[in-house]
Amino acid sequence: MSSTAVPEKVALTPPTTVRGNVRGYLERLRGGDLGAMPAVFGLVVLCLVFAVMRPVFLSATNFANLFTQGAAVTVIAMGLVFVLLLGEIDLSAGYTSGVCAAVLAVVLANYGLPWYVAVGAAMLTGVVIGTVLGTLVTKLGIPSFVVTLAAFLAFQGLLLVLVKEGTNISVRDQTIIAIENSYLPPALGWAFFAVCVLGYAAVQVVRARRRAGRGLAADPAAVIAFRVGLLVVLGGLAVYVLNLERSRNALIVSLKGVPIVVPIVVALLILWTFVLRRTAYGRHIYAVGGNAEAARRAGINVDRIKISAFVLSSGMASIGGVIAASQASSVDPNTGGSDVLLFAVGAAVIGGTSLFGGKGRMLDAVLGGAVVAVINNGMGLLGYSASVKYIVTGSVLLLAAGVDALSRKRAAASGLR
Structure with missing residues (x-):
C-alpha cells in the first residue's frame, strides 16, 4: 500500500540573520553601492582631526553653532536632491533663496504683515520660480544648466531691485528671528x-x-x-x-x-524621505532619473515629474532663504549669494547623491551639509582664511564625485546596474 507524502511548507524567502545582513551589506560595498559610508567616514575623521587640533571644537557652544551655521545650506541641498535625482542641475537655488528671503523681508518691513503671510509669500515666490524653470527645461527643451545659469544671473539683479540696490533690510519679527536664534x-x-x-x-x-x-x-x-x-x-x-x-x-x-531650527530640518527630512521612499511619486522620480525614456513608455508623465522637481527645489530654497534671514536678522544683496549654491550642491553630492541621476536619498543632504558645516567651522577655529576653506571644500567635493563615478563603474561591472 503506497503512502503519499505531505509536502512540508517551504519558506518563500530564507530567514534573514544578522550574519546574512552583514554579508549582504559587504556584498553591496564590493559591488559599488557605498551608500552613506564615505560621508559618514569623512564626517568622523574631520571631527576627530578638528577636536585634536582645536579642543574647543567639541564645546557645547560650538556644537550648537554647527547646527545653526549649516541649516540653510542643508535645507537648500534637500531641494537640490530632487533635481539631481533626475540627472538635472539647478544653479539658481542660492539666489532663489536670496530672492525669497528679500520677499519675506519686504513684506515684513514695508507692509507690516504677519510673519506667516511673509513666509507664505516667500514660499509662493519659490514655487513660481520653480514652475517657470521646470517649464523652460521640459517644454522648450533648454538644458537645465543653461536655464538655471541664466536665472542665477537674473536673480542677482532681481535681488538688488528688491533691496533697492544695496539696502540692508532688517528683519525684526521675533518669530522669524527665533528660528535660528532661540x-x-x-x-x-x-x-x-x-x-x-x-x-x-x-x-x-x-x-x-x-x-x-x-x-x-x-x-x-x-x-x-x-x-x-x-x-x-x-x-x-x-x-x-x-x-x-x-x-x-x-x-x-x-x-x-x-536650536529651534533642528526640529524644522528633522521634520523636512522625515517628510521628504517618506515621499521618496513610500509614495508613487518618489518611485517615479527614481524611474525618470534612471531612464527617462523607459519611464515614459511605462506611462509616467516625465514632464510633470521634472517640473515638480524644480518646484520642490525652489520651494526648499525659499525655506532656506527664510532660515538665512533669521540667522542674519536681515537681508542684503549677498543673501543667497557667494558660496551658498556651491555648498548646497556640494552637500548633496558629498552626502552620496549621484550627479548622474537615479541614486540618492534625502539623508544625503543632511550628511553632506554636516560635512560642509564641520569643514567651515573647524577651519575657522584654526584660523585658516576663506581661500583655504574653498580649496578644502572643493577637494572634498571632487573626491565625492570621483567616488560616485568609480562606484557606478564598479556597479556596472558587477552587473548591479
Missing part, C-alpha cells in the same frame, strides 16, 4: 528626542513585519535593535550636550537647549 526648553528637547526615537523604532518594526508577512526577507530584531540603539546613543548625547548651559553669565541670559 532654543527649545530642555524638557521639550528631550520630548522631541523621545518622539523621534519611538517613531523610528515603530517604522522599523512595522516595516519588518510587513515584509515578513509578504514572504520577503526582513531585518532581524537584532539589526533593528542596533539601529534604534545607535539613534538613542547619538541623539541622546546630542540633546544632552545642547541642553548644557552655554552662556558665560546665565543670570543675564541663558543659552541652552536644542
Whole structure:
C-alpha cells in the first residue's frame, strides 16, 4: 500500500540573520553601492582631526553653532536632491533663496504683515520660480544648466531691485528671528528626542513585519535593535550636550537647549524621505532619473515629474532663504549669494547623491551639509582664511564625485546596474 507524502511548507524567502545582513551589506560595498559610508567616514575623521587640533571644537557652544551655521545650506541641498535625482542641475537655488528671503523681508518691513503671510509669500515666490524653470527645461527643451545659469544671473539683479540696490533690510519679527536664534526648553528637547526615537523604532518594526508577512526577507530584531540603539546613543548625547548651559553669565541670559531650527530640518527630512521612499511619486522620480525614456513608455508623465522637481527645489530654497534671514536678522544683496549654491550642491553630492541621476536619498543632504558645516567651522577655529576653506571644500567635493563615478563603474561591472 503506497503512502503519499505531505509536502512540508517551504519558506518563500530564507530567514534573514544578522550574519546574512552583514554579508549582504559587504556584498553591496564590493559591488559599488557605498551608500552613506564615505560621508559618514569623512564626517568622523574631520571631527576627530578638528577636536585634536582645536579642543574647543567639541564645546557645547560650538556644537550648537554647527547646527545653526549649516541649516540653510542643508535645507537648500534637500531641494537640490530632487533635481539631481533626475540627472538635472539647478544653479539658481542660492539666489532663489536670496530672492525669497528679500520677499519675506519686504513684506515684513514695508507692509507690516504677519510673519506667516511673509513666509507664505516667500514660499509662493519659490514655487513660481520653480514652475517657470521646470517649464523652460521640459517644454522648450533648454538644458537645465543653461536655464538655471541664466536665472542665477537674473536673480542677482532681481535681488538688488528688491533691496533697492544695496539696502540692508532688517528683519525684526521675533518669530522669524527665533528660528535660528532661540532654543527649545530642555524638557521639550528631550520630548522631541523621545518622539523621534519611538517613531523610528515603530517604522522599523512595522516595516519588518510587513515584509515578513509578504514572504520577503526582513531585518532581524537584532539589526533593528542596533539601529534604534545607535539613534538613542547619538541623539541622546546630542540633546544632552545642547541642553548644557552655554552662556558665560546665565543670570543675564541663558543659552541652552536644542536650536529651534533642528526640529524644522528633522521634520523636512522625515517628510521628504517618506515621499521618496513610500509614495508613487518618489518611485517615479527614481524611474525618470534612471531612464527617462523607459519611464515614459511605462506611462509616467516625465514632464510633470521634472517640473515638480524644480518646484520642490525652489520651494526648499525659499525655506532656506527664510532660515538665512533669521540667522542674519536681515537681508542684503549677498543673501543667497557667494558660496551658498556651491555648498548646497556640494552637500548633496558629498552626502552620496549621484550627479548622474537615479541614486540618492534625502539623508544625503543632511550628511553632506554636516560635512560642509564641520569643514567651515573647524577651519575657522584654526584660523585658516576663506581661500583655504574653498580649496578644502572643493577637494572634498571632487573626491565625492570621483567616488560616485568609480562606484557606478564598479556597479556596472558587477552587473548591479
